[in-house]
Amino acid sequence: MNPQEQQMGQQINIELGEKEAEGIYSNLAIITHSPAEFVIDFTRIVPGIPKARVLSRIITTPQHAKMLLAALRDNLEKYETRFGEIKLEGQDPAHQFGFSPFINDKEKVN
Numbered sequence: 001m002n003p004q005e006q007q008m009g010q011q012i013n014i015e016l017g018e019k020e021a022e023g024i025y026s027n028l029a030i031i032t033h034s035p036a037e038f039v040i041d042f043t044r045i046v047p048g049i050p051k052a053r054v055l056s057r058i059i060t061t062p063q064h065a066k067m068l069l070a071a072l073r074d075n076l077e078k079y080e081t082r083f084g085e086i087k088l089e090g091q092d093p094a095h096q097f098g099f100s101p102f103i104n105d106k107e108k109v110n
Contacts, residue, residue, distance in 0.1 A: 024055045038065040 026042035039059050043052040
C-alpha cells in the first residue's frame with residue numbers, strides 16, 4: 001500500500017473533552033487573513049451590551065479554510081434537503097450583525 005492509500009484509510013481517534021462538549025454559542029465571526037493563514041474569531045453579540053469578547057479563535061491555512069467552506073456548504077445543502085430552506089429574510093442591512101461579509105473602509109458597496 002502506498003503512503004497516500006495508507007493515509008486515506010487511516011482512522012483518527014478524536015477526543016472530545018467535557019468542557020469542549022458543552023460548546024460555545026456564537027452569533028458573530030470576524031475573519032481576517034494573510035497570505036499564510038486565515039484567522040476566525042468567534043464572539044457573541046447580546047442586545048443592550050455594547051461590548052463583545054472573543055470566545056474562541058481558530059487559525060488555519062488557506063487550503064483548510066477552503067475545505068471548511070466546502071464542508072459547510074455540503075452540510076447546509078444536506079440540512080436544507082432534510083429540514084427546508086434556511087431563510088435570511090427580514091434583516092435590515094443597516095443594522096445587520098452576525099456572520100456577514102466584512103467591508104473595510106477602502107471597499108465600497110455598489
